[in-house]
Amino acid sequence: MENLLEKIATCIEFGKINKAAPFPPDMKGEDGADELTQQAIEKGIAPGEILSNGLMPGMERVGVKFRENKVFVPQVLMSAKAMSAAMLHLKPFFATGAAGRKGTFIIGTVEGDLHDIGKNLVAMMVEGNGYEVIDLGTDVKAEKFIETAEKYPNSVIGLSALLTTTMANMEKIVKSVKERNADRKVCIGGAPVNQDFCDKIGADSYNPDPQGVVEFLNTLAS
Amino acid sequence: MAILRLHDNGQIKESYFKEGLSLLKILHDQNVTISAPCGGNGSCGKCKVKLRNIGLVSSCTYYPNSNIEVVLPNQRESQILTHQYLHSLHLKPEQNLLTKVTDMSIGLGIDIGTTSVVFYWVNLITGELIKSIGVSNPQTKYGADVISRIYYCNNEENISTLQKAILNAINQQIDKFVTQENRSINDIVKVSISANTTMLHLLTGVNPSSIALVPFKAVFTDEKQLTVDELDIKANANAPICLLPSLSAYIGADIIAGLASLNPPEAIKKYLFIDIGTNGEMAIVTNNKIFCCAAAAGPAFEGANIHCGMGAFDGAIAVFNDDGYKTISDDKPIGICGSGLLDAVAYMLKKGIIGADGELNENFMVATKQASGNNEEVVITPQDVREVQLAKSAIFTGIKILMQEAGLDCHDLDAVYLAGGFGNYMNPKSAVTIGLLPEEIENKIITVGNTSGTGAMLHVLSDQFMTHAKTIIHKAELVELANHPEFEMEFAMNTYF
Ligand code: B12
Numbered sequence: 001m002e003n004l005l006e007k008i009a010t011c012i013e014f015g016k017i018n019k020a021a022p023f024p025p026d027m028k029g030e031d032g033a034d035e036l037t038q039q040a041i042e043k044g045i046a047p048g049e050i051l052s053n054g055l056m057p058g059m060e061r062v063g064v065k066f067r068e069n070k071v072f073v074p075q076v077l078m079s080a081k082a083m084s085a086a087m088l089h090l091k092p093f094f095a096t097g098a099a100g101r102k103g104t105f106i107i108g109t110v111e112g113d114l115h116d117i118g119k120n121l122v123a124m125m126v127e128g129n130g131y132e133v134i135d136l137g138t139d140v141k142a143e144k145f146i147e148t149a150e151k152y153p154n155s156v157i158g159l160s161a162l163l164t165t166t167m168a169n170m171e172k173i174v175k176s177v178k179e180r181n182a183d184r185k186v187c188i189g190g191a192p193v194n195q196d197f198c199d200k201i202g203a204d205s206y207n208p209d210p211q212g213v214v215e216f217l218n219t220l221a222s
Numbered sequence: 223m224a225i226l227r228l229h230d231n232g233q234i235k236e237s238y239f240k241e242g243l244s245l246l247k248i249l250h251d252q253n254v255t256i257s258a259p260c261g262g263n264g265s266c267g268k269c270k271v272k273l274r275n276i277g278l279v280s281s282c283t284y285y286p287n288s289n290i291e292v293v294l295p296n297q298r299e300s301q302i303l304t305h306q307y308l309h310s311l312h313l314k315p316e317q318n319l320l321t322k323v324t325d326m327s328i329g330l331g332i333d334i335g336t337t338s339v340v341f342y343w344v345n346l347i348t349g350e351l352i353k354s355i356g357v358s359n360p361q362t363k364y365g366a367d368v369i370s371r372i373y374y375c376n377n378e379e380n381i382s383t384l385q386k387a388i389l390n391a392i393n394q395q396i397d398k399f400v401t402q403e404n405r406s407i408n409d410i411v412k413v414s415i416s417a418n419t420t421m422l423h424l425l426t427g428v429n430p431s432s433i434a435l436v437p438f439k440a441v442f443t444d445e446k447q448l449t450v451d452e453l454d455i456k457a458n459a460n461a462p463i464c465l466l467p468s469l470s471a472y473i474g475a476d477i478i479a480g481l482a483s484l485n486p487p488e489a490i491k492k493y494l495f496i497d498i499g500t501n502g503e504m505a506i507v508t509n510n511k512i513f514c515c516a517a518a519a520g521p522a523f524e525g526a527n528i529h530c531g532m533g534a535f536d537g538a539i540a541v542f543n544d545d546g547y548k549t550i551s552d553d554k555p556i557g558i559c560g561s562g563l564l565d566a567v568a569y570m571l572k573k574g575i576i577g578a579d580g581e582l583n584e585n586f587m588v589a590t591k592q593a594s595g596n597n598e599e600v601v602i603t604p605q606d607v608r609e610v611q612l613a614k615s616a617i618f619t620g621i622k623i624l625m626q627e628a629g630l631d632c633h634d635l636d637a638v639y640l641a642g643g644f645g646n647y648m649n650p651k652s653a654v655t656i657g658l659l660p661e662e663i664e665n666k667i668i669t670v671g672n673t674s675g676t677g678a679m680l681h682v683l684s685d686q687f688m689t690h691a692k693t694i695i696h697k698a699e700l701v702e703l704a705n706h707p708e709f710e711m712e713f714a715m716n717t718y719f
C-alpha cells in the first residue's frame with residue numbers, strides 16, 4: 001500500500017497523467033496518476049488516505065521545487081493535470097463527506113484582469129494539498145467573492161492580479177471584503193504584487209508562489 | 223525643506239525639496255529622467271540611484287527627510303532607430319492647398335513610440351528627407367510601458383501632465399529645426415503622426431484607462447485630422463495634423479502604418495510581420511486577410527525585470543558568444559541589454575549550462591567585477607532565465623496561434639519582417655536557438671527597422687498612404703489570445719527551450 005501511494009506521489013511530482021501520456025519521457029508506458037488512483041480505490045485504501053499520502057506529498061514536492069526555481073510552469077502544470085486525473089476518482093467520495101478536507105479556498109482573478117495561468121497553478125496546488133477550491137475564474141468583482149465566501153464559513157479568499165492597473169481593484173476588493181467581515185482572511189499574489197502592497201491594502205498574506213499560500217492556509221487550519 | 227545636491231555629468235546642482243515625497247518624485251521634479259518601469263510600486267528595482275555615503279536605493283520607495291546627495295551615472299543617449307527603406311512603399315509627393323502657396327513647404331512625420339520619439343523632416347516639393355532625429359519619450363519617467371503609464375493616468379491632472387510632456391517634446395524639436403535650418407513655423411504645412419493606441423490617447427489628452435482593463439477597448443481607433451488650434455503643435459495655422467488609424471487597443475497605428483509601409487516584391491505573398499517588444503505585436507499577411515495579435519511578452523528584452531538588465535545604452539553588453547562579450551560604444555560593461563541577454567541564454571544552451579527545462583543552478587558570469595565598469599559583476603541569474611522563458615514563449619505561442627488561425631505552417635511563409643529596435647539588433651540565430659522564433663523561418667528573416675516611422679513619413683508625402691492604411695484595417699482580423707482554448711497549455715509548453 002505504501003508503495004502504491006508513493007507511486008502516486010511520484011506521478012504527481014513528475015506530472016505523469018496516465019499510461020498514454022508521453023510526458024515525462026522517462027516514464028513512458030508506465031501507469032500514471034489516473035490508473036494508480038483507480039487501483040488504490042479498488043484495493044480499498046480510504047480516499048482521505050490517498051489524498052494525504054499520495055497526492056499531497058507529490059504536490060508539495062513540486063511546490064517546493066518550483067519555489068526553488070528547479071522546475072517551472074510546464075512541469076507544475078503537468079503535475080496539476082496528473083492531480084486532476086487522480087482527483088476525478090476521489091471527488092465522488094468527498095462530495096458525500098466520506099473524507100474531510102482541511103478547509104475551503106475561494107480564488108479568482110480580480111475585476112478588470114483576465115490573466116489566469118498563475119491563478120490556476122495556485123488553485124491546483126492548493127487543491128492538491130487537501131483543500132476544497134472554488135475557482136471563480138477571471139474578471140471577478142468584490143460582490144462575487146463576498147457572496148461565495150458567505151456560503152462557506154471560515155473559507156479563505158485568494159486574489160490574483162497581473163496588471164498594474166488591476167492592483168487598484170485588488171485594493172477595492174480587500175476593502176469590501178473586510179468591511180463586510182473583518183475576520184475574513186484574504187491572501188493576494190501575482191507578478192506586480194509585493195509585501196509592501198499587501199501591507200498597504202490590509203490583506204492578510206502575500207506570497208510570490210503557490211507553496212507559500214499552502215503554508216499560510218496550513219497555519220490557519222492547524 | 224531639505225537640500226538635494228545632484229551630481230550630473232560632472233556638474234553639481236543644488237535645489238530644495240519637501241520632505242515626505244519619494245526620491246523618484248523629487249528627481250522627476252528636477253527633470254531628471256529615472257526610468258520607473260513598474261510605475262513606482264517598488265517591484266522592479268530599476269529606479270535605483272546612488273546616494274553619497276549611503277549607496278544604492280530604490281528611489282520610488284525612498285522618502286528622504288534630510289539633506290541628500292545623489293550621484294547620477296554618466297549616460298549618453300541610446301541609439302534610436304530612425305527609418306528603413308528595404309521593401310518599402312514609394313509614394314510621390316502630393317501637393318495640397320498649402321504646398322501650392324508656400325514654395326518652402328515642409329512636412330513633419332512623427333513616430334511616437336513608448337520609449338522614443340522620432341521626427342522626419344520632409345521637403346514636400348522634392349519629396350526628400352531633410353533630416354530625421356530621435357529623442358527619448360519624456361513620458362518614460364512616469365512609467366516605462368503603456369500599462370504603467372495608463373496607471374499613472376488615474377486623474378485628469380496626470381493625463382494633462384503626460385499630454386503636455388509629449389507636446390513640449392514635439393514643439394521643442396520644431397523650434398530647434400526652424401532655428402537650425404533657418405525656416406519659419408509657417409513653412410510646416412503638414413504633420414502626420416503614427417503611434418501605438420495608448421500614445422495617441424495621451425497625445426490628444428483622452429483618458430486611456432479603458433485600454434488597461436477588461437475588455438481592453440480603446441476610446442478611439444479611427445484616423446483623426448486636427449488643426450493646430452485643436453492640438454497645440456507649432457505649425458502653419460492651416461496645417462492639418464493627421465493621426466493615423468489604429469485597429470484596436472493593442473494593435474495601434476504604429477503596426478498598421480508599419481504594415482502599410484511595406485511593399486514586398488512579387489514573390490513574397492504570405493508573410494509574418496512582427497515587432498518583438500513589450501507588447502509583441504504581430505501580423506500574418508495573406509492574400510485577402512491579415513491576422514493580428516499582441517502577445518504581451520513583457521519587458522525582459524528591454525532589460526527590465528532582469529537582474530543586471532538595462533536598455534541599449536553605452537556599456538550594455540549587446541553581443542555574447544564564444545569570443546566573449548561586446549558592449550555598446552565598447553565601454554566597460556555595466557549591464558546587459560536584450561540582444562546580449564538573448565545571446566547569453568543561447569550560449570548557455572549550446573554549452574549545456576542550462577537544459578531544455580531552463581534550470582540554472584547558480585548565477586552565470588558574463589563579466590567579472592574586475593572587468594566591469596561599476597565594480598559589480600554582470601551575471602545571469604536563474605530567475606532571469608525564467609523571465610526569458612516567459613517572454614520568448616509569449617512571442618512563440620503568439621506566432622503559432624496566428625499560423626493556426628491563418629491555416630498556414632512555417633514553410634508556407636515567404637518572408638518574416640522584423641520591425642522595431644530589438645528586431646534590428648538581435649542575432650536571429652540566438653533567437654532561433656532559444657525558441658523565440660521558429661527554426662524554420664531563420665533564413666526568411668528581413669529586418670526592416672522602424673516601419674512605423676516610415677509610415678508617418680509616407681503619409682506626410684502623400685494622403686494616398688491613408689488608403690493603404692485603410693486597406694490593411696479592412697483586411698485585418700484580430701485574434702484574441704486570451705479566449706484561445708489552447709493558449710495556456712501551448713504557452714506553458716513553449717517555455718521549454
Ligand atoms: C501569458 C500572458 C498573457 C496571456 C494571458 C493568458 C492567460 N490565460 O492568462 C495573454 C496573451 C492573453 C495576455 C494578454 C494581455 N496581457 Co499579458 N502577459 C502574459 C505574460 C507573458 C506571462 C504571464 C504568466 O502567465 N506568467 C506565468 C505565471 C505562472 O506567473 P504569475 O501569473 O505571475 O503567477 C505566479 C505568481 O505571481 C503567483 N500568483 C499568481 N496569482 C496568485 C494569487 C495568489 C493568492 C498568490 C498567493 C499567488 C499568486 O503564483 C504563480 C505561480 O508562481 C506576461 C509577461 C511576462 N513575461 O511575465 C504578460 C503581462 C502580464 N501582460 C501584460 C499585458 C499588458 C497584457 C494585455 C492587457 C495587453 C497586451 N497585449 O500586452 C493583454 C490583455 C488584452 C487582451 N485583449 O487579451 C503586461 C502587464 C504590464 C503591467 N505593467 O501591468 C505583461 C507584464 C506583459 C507586458 N506587456 O508588459 N497576457
Ligand code: FES
Nearest residue numbers: 264266267269282
Ligand atoms: S522599483 Fe522603483 S520604479 Fe520599480
